[in-house]
Amino acid sequence: MATDPIHQFQISRIVPIEVGSLDVSFTNSSLFMVATVAAVTLFLVLATRGRGLVPTRLQSMAEISYEFVANMLRDAAGTEGMRFFPLVFSLFMFVLFANLFGMFPYFFTVMSHLIVTFALAMLVIGTVVIYGFMRHGLKFLGLFVPHGVPGYLIPLVTVIEIISFLSRPISLSIRLFANMLAGHITLKVFAGFVVSLSALGAVGIGGAILPLAMTIALTALEFLVAFLQAYVFAVLTCMYLNDAIHPGH
Amino acid sequence: MARHYGAAEFNGGLAGSSGLRVSNKAPVTGSLAAGSVLAREMQLSGSETPPGVPEKAGPETADDGAERLSRLEAELGKRRRPEPSEEKAGERPQGWGFVVRVSSDFVAGILVGAGVGYLLDHFAGTGPWGLIVFLLLGFAAGVINVMRTLGMVAEPEKRNVPRDGSQQ
Known part of the structure; x- marks a missing residue:
């Protein structure tokens, strides 16, 4: 079990x-989602309680995360995109904290399940589609019809563009999920080598140093990945929102 | 087609460092209290002036706060514009992340194409043809996704609108 x-x-x-035949149990995944939300809320509430003009360390951490997401959103979607700031910021903080929580030993990594990341991605794409239609009406569909394409190619290109658009939530979710899953499995496999090698006696313990070093390096890498994937998720959210706000002509 | 599917802008990477600094030379310092967030933003991203110590406010001391705020916003907007979307420049060197990124883009296109084709066959009863055709189209969409990720094909919205910053 230990090496699985x-x-x-x-x-x-x-x-x-159980609700009817539906299983809505409170699972360990739910527990860690709740813990993530609680941690984010606690962090931000505590950090902004002082509201000092000269920020404390905690407050400047909260401000940096605000700045970071705000700049990202403004770059990708312009000032108009700032109305989606609450969404993007919540997504970023949720993914980031969930990933960082996953780095604790014995903790559950929420984002290593495809359904979780897919639900988040569908939330993003749903927002894009609904807002795009609300704001631009049928002109939003212009996103799928590139200008300057010869007439006989338009149906083909449009279908390809639509498939490309539909593939966004899937690629968004697969990316986050695959990174977290692969990283944690690799970490566990190398850590398992340490255990099984050191069972072989003195030579084994000597040999176990190599996978141990690897595990340490991978842990550092995983922290980077945890942050990077939250960032990538948020950046792509911003870019997709930009499509909803400025869907071409 | 060639013109509109042309390469996305890549010059942004260099402009970034200069654009990032909302400098302390901006003529808008008195409004720290009024526009707390915006003002704090300036303070965070570059100003070496101790916060709360007003610099010389210049000739605009008589202006009311609202007007100055709006000017601040315009000024900040002007300075922010040249920042690139960091995503393409920043994303490239990450080995493993980049691999997952490109492959997920490609696979997602094919998956969606196959899914659409399968559903079409299932509901319209069009034999194997829906799956065949949409699998191929999904392949094309996957390639487009990958080329967009690599910056070889412009994003849909950039393709149509010349990005001269006039979109707001």
Whole structure:
């Protein structure tokens, strides 16, 4: 069990709840989502409580994260995009904290399940589509018809563009999920080598140094990935929102 | 077609460093209290002046706060514009992340194409043809996705609108 690298992703029911035939149990995944939200809320509330003109360390951390997301959104979607700031900021903080939580030993990595990342991606794309139609009406469909394409190619290009658009939530979710899953499995496999090698006696313990070093390096890399994937998720959200705000002509 | 599917802008990477600094030379310092967030933004991103110490406010001391705020916003907007979307410049060197990124773009296109084709066949009963055709189209969409990720094909909105900053 200790060396099974997949075991860490198992969902277990903590409070079994059944609504009809639907299983809506409170699982360990739900528990860590709640913990993530609580941690983000606690961090931001505590950090902004002082509201000093000269920020404390905690407050400047909150301000940096605000600045970071605000600049990202403004670059990608312009000043108009700032109305989506709450969405993007929540997504970024949620993914970031969930990923960082996953770095604790014995903690569950929420983002290593495709359904979670897919739900987040669908939220983004749903926002893009609904807002795009609300604001531009049918002109939003112009996103799929590039200008300057010869007439006989328009149907083909349009279909390809639509498929390309539909593939966005999938690629968005696969990317986040695959990164978290692969990273944690690799980490676990190398850590497992340390255990099984050191069972071989003195030579084994000597040999176990190599995978141990690898595990340490991978842990550092995983912290980078945890941040980077939250960033990538937020950046792509911004770019897709930009499509909803400025869908070409 | 060639013109509109042309390469996306890549010159942005250099402009970034200069654009990032909302400098302390901006003529808008008195309004720290009024526009707290915007003012704090300036303070965070470059000004070496200790916060709360007003610099010389210049000839505009008599202006009311609102007007100065709007001017601040315009000024900030002007300075922010040249920043590139960091994504393309910043994303490239990450080995593993980049691999996952490109491959997920490609795979997603094919998956969606196959899915659409399968559903079409299932509901319209068009034999294997929907799957065949949409799998190929999905392949094309995957290639377009990858080329967009690599910056070889412009994003849909940039293709149509010349990005001269006039979109707001």
